[in-house]
Amino acid sequence: MAEQGQGREPEAEPEPQQEPREQEPREHVRVAVVGSGFGGLGAAVRLRREGVTDFVVLERSDSVGGTWRDNSYPGCACDVPSHLYSFSFAPNPDWPRAFSGQEHIRAYLEHVTDVFRLRPHIRFNSEVTRMTWDSERLRWDIETSAGRLSADVVVSATGPLSDPRIPDIPGIDSFPGKVFHSARWDHDYDLRGKRVAMVGTGASAIQIVPEIQPKVGRLTLFQRTPPWVMPRVDRAISGVERWLHRQLPFTTQARRGLLWGVRELQVQAFTKHPNELGLVERMAKRNMARAIKDPALRAKLTPDYRIGCKRILLSNTYYPALTRPNVDVVASGLAEIDGSTVVAADGTRAEVDAIVFGTGFHVTDMPIADRVVGADGRTLAEAWSESGMQSLRGASIAGFPNWLTIIGPNTGLGNSSMILIIEAQLNYMVDFVRQLGVLGGRAALDARPAAVTAWNLRVQERMKRTVWSTGGCTSWYLDASGRNTTIWPGTTTEFRNATRRVNLGEYEVLRAPDPSVAPSPATGKSATEKSPTTTTTKVEAGA
Numbered sequence: 001m002a003e004q005g006q007g008r009e010p011e012a013e014p015e016p017q018q019e020p021r022e023q024e025p026r027e028h029v030r031v032a033v034v035g036s037g038f039g040g041l042g043a044a045v046r047l048r049r050e051g052v053t054d055f056v057v058l059e060r061s062d063s064v065g066g067t068w069r070d071n072s073y074p075g076c077a078c079d080v081p082s083h084l085y086s087f088s089f090a091p092n093p094d095w096p097r098a099f100s101g102q103e104h105i106r107a108y109l110e111h112v113t114d115v116f117r118l119r120p121h122i123r124f125n126s127e128v129t130r131m132t133w134d135s136e137r138l139r140w141d142i143e144t145s146a147g148r149l150s151a152d153v154v155v156s157a158t159g160p161l162s163d164p165r166i167p168d169i170p171g172i173d174s175f176p177g178k179v180f181h182s183a184r185w186d187h188d189y190d191l192r193g194k195r196v197a198m199v200g201t202g203a204s205a206i207q208i209v210p211e212i213q214p215k216v217g218r219l220t221l222f223q224r225t226p227p228w229v230m231p232r233v234d235r236a237i238s239g240v241e242r243w244l245h246r247q248l249p250f251t252t253q254a255r256r257g258l259l260w261g262v263r264e265l266q267v268q269a270f271t272k273h274p275n276e277l278g279l280v281e282r283m284a285k286r287n288m289a290r291a292i293k294d295p296a297l298r299a300k301l302t303p304d305y306r307i308g309c310k311r312i313l314l315s316n317t318y319y320p321a322l323t324r325p326n327v328d329v330v331a332s333g334l335a336e337i338d339g340s341t342v343v344a345a346d347g348t349r350a351e352v353d354a355i356v357f358g359t360g361f362h363v364t365d366m367p368i369a370d371r372v373v374g375a376d377g378r379t380l381a382e383a384w385s386e387s388g389m390q391s392l393r394g395a396s397i398a399g400f401p402n403w404l405t406i407i408g409p410n411t412g413l414g415n416s417s418m419i420l421i422i423e424a425q426l427n428y429m430v431d432f433v434r435q436l437g438v439l440g441g442r443a444a445l446d447a448r449p450a451a452v453t454a455w456n457l458r459v460q461e462r463m464k465r466t467v468w469s470t471g472g473c474t475s476w477y478l479d480a481s482g483r484n485t486t487i488w489p490g491t492t493t494e495f496r497n498a499t500r501r502v503n504l505g506e507y508e509v510l511r512a513p514d515p516s517v518a519p520s521p522a523t524g525k526s527a528t529e530k531s532p533t534t535t536t537t538k539v540e541a542g543a
Contacts, residue, residue: 152436181359393499
């Protein structure tokens with residue numbers, strides 16, 4: 001894919017003095033980053049800038065891009081303005097549109113990879129199959145599809161939108177036609193003239209429907225819950241504007257700052273004063289009324305929950321597509337498949353040739369959690385099964401030392417750019433690595449359970465007032481118990497301040513025994529070994 005012209009951006013950084021070593025069965029690195037989307041690439045850039053060169057990026061695919069590589073369905077684009085959906089340290093003055101398409105975002109990530117000389121660090125086709133904490137050596141032993149290695153620190157940047165969720169519909173295995181998820185679009189399958197079932201009405205579906213509607217013979221849309229849809233104020237960015245951004249970089253920063261500031265003000269309506277969203281809801285209803293003249297169809301498409309409870313979607317073409325004669329909207333979820341017939345929960349039946357699922361991702365039950373084994377021998381999935389997804393400041397999990405997440409629990413946003421959250425978490429990651437360096441020797445930081453509990457109690461207390469808790473909907477933000485473990489209930493400024501520095505008081509410091517200290521004749525242990533059940537020492541922070 002051709003790269004985007006990037007104008008005045010950061011100059012290519014010099015080659016580091018120490019490049020990653022060639023992959024060996026038991027190679028050891030200081031940091032292993034998992035994933036090469038925005039989070040993983042951002043982590044790699046920040047590590048290099050910090051002077052850390054002994055790191056690798058483990059990528060299961062053969063190219064970078066994360067969700068913007070995997071999602072290539074027709075019409076795929078971002079619903080956050082382009083100049084806010086990019087790294088602050090790598091501005092792109094040449095975005096072609098106010099809201100950029102998938103191909104331009106992916107090209108941007110390829111460009112970042114090259115400008116910051118990240119490719120030597122990336123191990124493509126290396127899917128992580130197991131990560132196990134070694135309490136004796138204070139390191140993570142990592143198994144991948146391409147080999148084995150170990151790392152002092154793991155930064156998990158797989159993201160919540162990486163593993164598609166296809167519901168277990170009775171009869172799906174015997175369906176004779178084509179079945180695929182929007183995030184794994186089959187570009188070899190020709191939809192022209194086909195009878196297609198589109199399952200789901202989320203952010204992907206409202207982009208797909210207008211693109212495939214003119215091509216298919218018949219489109220049956222299964223809608224379990226209608227979304228609120230607002231106009232998409234999109235336009236081409238003129239050549240003059242792009243020239244100005246290239247020549248005067250502060251204009252790009254000003255544009256980004258304005259976009260950010262507006263969203264910082266808007267978030268108060270989502271988090272503290274949901275009643276203020278009433279005006280926005282009336283605007284959304286007028287938007288629907290302009291496009292949908294049929295009262296019966298309009299009734300099907302009108303949500304019964306407060307706007308903002310689910311993500312507000314942006315489109316100028318979704319509603320018009322639903323009025324076309326070859327489209328049927330079924331206000332019910334898909335319940336079963338009988339041969340080539342799809343059957344809704346309300347009994348509606350339709351013969352189809354293909355089924356496209358736009359049913360989201362494993363967000364609150366991320367598959368990677370089954371592959372991470374902590375200090376007590378439990379997987380991350382097992383640890384979270386008791387209390388739901390929890391972490392300290394969206395990054396650290398008790399019992400999983402030196403393991404950080406990017407876009408962890410309660411770091412999502414309902415109205416702004418996730419790149420802002422990612423960059424805040426990268427600040428935290430850098431300080432985490434710094435603190436380990438200050439401690440010296442073989443050391444690790446393990447989040448204290450009390451600190452994790454206190455942080456999550458504060459988050460959940462703030463969540464009670466938000467539209468995501470009071471809006472009357474069931475969204476993918478909620479886990480199986482109905483707890484919101486996905487969204488951050490505040491501004492990005494608040495989150496950035498909360499993750500600016502690592503507070504060692506929230507961690508236990510683990511140290512490996514000093515081999516130079518002779519074992520005690522009485523106990524057979526060195527003086528630094530205080531725990532009767534482990535070879536590491538838990539040092540109280542501040543002691």
